[in-house]
Amino acid sequence: MKAWLPALLRLALVVLLVAFLTNPGWFEPLLKPLTENNAPVIYNQGSLLTLTLLHLRIVLIATMAATIVAVALAILVTRPAGAEFLPLSRSLVNIGQTFPPVAVLALAVPAVGFGEKPTLIALFLYGLLPIFENALTGLTTLPANVMEAARGAGMTGWQRLVKVELPLSAPIILGGIRLSVVIGLATATIGSTVAAKTLGEVIIAGLLSNNLAFILQGGLIVAALAVLIYDGLSAVERYTARRMGRETA
Amino acid sequence: MIEIEGITKRYDATAVVDDVSMVIEPRTIAVIVGTSGSGKTTLLRMINRLVEPTAGVIKLDGADNRSLPGYELRRSIGYAIQGHGLFPHRTVAQNIATVPVLLGWDKARIKARVDELMTLYQLDPEAFGPRYPHELSGGQQQRVGVARALAAEPNVLLMDEPFGALDPIIRTKAQEDLLTIQKRFGTTIILVTHDMEEAVHMGDKIAVMDAGKLVQYAKPAEILAKPASAFVETLVGASERPFRLLSLGRVRDAVEKGTAEGEAIPGDASQRDALAELLWSGRPALPVRDADGKPLGRVTLDGLVKRSARPA
Amino acid sequence: MRGAPERLTGEGVPIRFDKLGVVIAVIAAYAAFAAPFATFRANRIVPGQARSMLEALPAATGPLLLAIVVVAALVALFKTPLLLRLAASAAALAALALLIGVAGTFLTPTGNTFARISPASGFWILIFAFTLLLADVLTRLELSPWARVGVLVVASAAVALLLISGSWNDLSILKEYANRADSFWAEGSKHVTLALGSLLAAVIIGLPLGILCHRVERLRASVLNVLNIIQTIPSIALFGLLIAPLGWVATHVPAAAALGIRGIGTAPAFVALFLYSLLPVVANTVVGLAGVPRAANDAARGMGMTDRQRLFGVEFPLAFPVILTGIRIVLVQNIGLATIAALIGGGGFGVFVFQGVGQTAMDLVLLGAVPTVALAFAAAIILDAVIEMTATRRREASPA
């Protein structure tokens, strides 16, 4: 494959996505055959663009919160004072991954009510795990002689963390954030079952009214967002990995 | 001056370093040799307190090394480790500047020092300063590692097998560079190595360790001439001994009166080099000249053979 | 060297706090004294009234539970032997499980069939705190795979016993169950069939596909890329999108319709789960096969094995633990995702979850969510144990 082809495909996808979100009417003829009985072709109970932005906002907030908490936890359990918690935290991460997102979502409703909040909680909890796991991997697999040199140069514990450990783990932590974002984008659609304003609303409207065009547009927008964000974060990750002298496969 | 007094390190019940006492004079190089696992690295790391001793005291210029926090102590002591341990996410210049930055030097001073060290190590500051460690060859990385250890002008430099991974030619070059720098800055160096050749060549004194104990601490000539035990004798290599002894002396100290045919040898070459040249060229004697080309006399095969015999 | 003198108790044992224990004790103290133990509601959808531990339990039982909780928290707080911690956490969890049932009976006015009693935040926090303690003990005991499965069996048996004995019957979640006993088991078996069936299909298709990808390098990137993109399609959309093609198949292929393939219902859910499952199975097969040491392959070739013999005799056994890891990921993920099938009429425990969300009846949500989580959890423990067993057997068999 030519080297520029993937870049061109990505660019085309961005253009297509922006065009669809700003002028969905242009695409009406394409989706028309999927509807029956003159049902609306383009989602009409709200702007697709607004829903997309709200969707992204939820994922962004949840991922940021999850990143802060997960990285802080990983730092804590890799310090001598928190080392006692390391084995337990690994088990908890393992257990946590067995909780299905739908269950987390539904169980958060009684605590915080319907709407954005339960979705944020579910995304946050679900996003914690990959980031925590990767941060732990990053912080526990630092090259021993580099750490030794940092100590030998007279860095304090805090200086080692900020100047050496975190920068060197950054690519691996970014990998966790990437996974977390992709899971979050998909899970946020389920949030619409508890009345969060996300693209899931479009899909569920399609399911309820048997409108395939709705399902398709909602699903494809989320998938396109996921592919683009995944690619973008992968590129950032590769760039930092090169900068940190850690070549990724 | 570094005074090590009765230092011991135990892991569980085993003493990894066992009641070691030695004094390292200022502006000298002490080399620690010994088999793998004999406690060399542990001893070295107790000096800058990367390892806390179980018992004993280490004094630097008369002050107990526990009189200030470990990290401040370490900023005042250079430390170069095997495999260099350069920070992969920082440029060469940033790596070298590590300790000066920690010490809060001003920018101009840091830049001047980094440039000075890089020039000293024949790395063009413009070309190499902004590079990342993985963009350097192994020998260059090693030099940057030592430059980093020297950056804050430490009085004491600890080196743990710093030249382990280098090829013989680069290795010799690195050793010469280090000797030059040591003379220039008057640094006190403690160097760990597995290479007896290196030990004899670099050390003002050699410390031999075996199973955590210091079995002999003496000048290279004495270690070669009067090994304290069978272990030391094996370590210095019985078959290499005469040549190592010769390598300690300069030709100018073995000059005899008279003249000889053929190409001359400089007076500050080692006696071992002179012997090699005699054997290789099949001559009984070589003329000796000093740096200006002034004839000093000659050096003979017989004379060198006598010098390489066990001293009385 | 002489350390600082340690604080001593009468017996000369130094008192030391356990860090995790401090966390557990704080949480437990809050839950036991400041949070409600049970919720009383006049009927299933009105807002509830909180009842503390002492209010929710008969005269002597309340203080008894409080005492057990306090003692267990104290055991956690200090550095105590692992077996004592194990006993304390197990006892606290058992007492909580038993007495929440008693609270149900105690708080239900006699003869009233509308009143609903459910565990409240205090109860759940206490369960969380002592599960944390238990998890910590079990982690530190470094149990063998068999022992872990054993613990799982004992715990399941204890829960089953409580359910059969009827001691939880006055709790709201079981009242929801009683109203739907038949559909509960029907949806449950649909859920399991969906999760396991799609896994089976994914293994049958995915393994050969993975082997093919391993052998034919040009195929590898494109197959994995397509499977990766499928993963990015949100589950509810994929479920929905499959309705149309399967509906078309059902109307145009009579044989398919006879097999039960419909546009909505189980079929699209099954296909969607199958598609999601393919990536982990194929990817792990490729990774596992790629990880087979070159020397082992060369030796096999050198001994004159055919490609087939090499695949089944050398590559496959060596790659097995990695492939199993893929299967574990798929199974746990499928058990969770199968809840979404309910949205397109595919059945499963999700039916109760979504009904519950719709009626704001939390106990109904729990009726769907709790078995789902339990299933996923049990599947993870069992498969982890199997993976560890196969992996260690491999390691023992090959000299280090």
Ligand SMILES: Nc1ncnc2c1ncn2[C@@H]1O[C@H](COP(=O)(O)OP(=O)(O)OP(=O)(O)O)[C@@H](O)[C@H]1O
């Ligand atoms: N943190 C530690 N815990 C337990 N034992 C240790 C520790 N560090 C070192 N040792 C043991 O102490 C002994 C001496 O180790 P040390 O690293 O000082 O040896 P060395 O002389 O530097 O060996 P080499 O030449 O191989 O580098 C070894 O047996 C080693 O296993």
Ligand SMILES: [Mg+2]
């Ligand atoms: Mg060593």
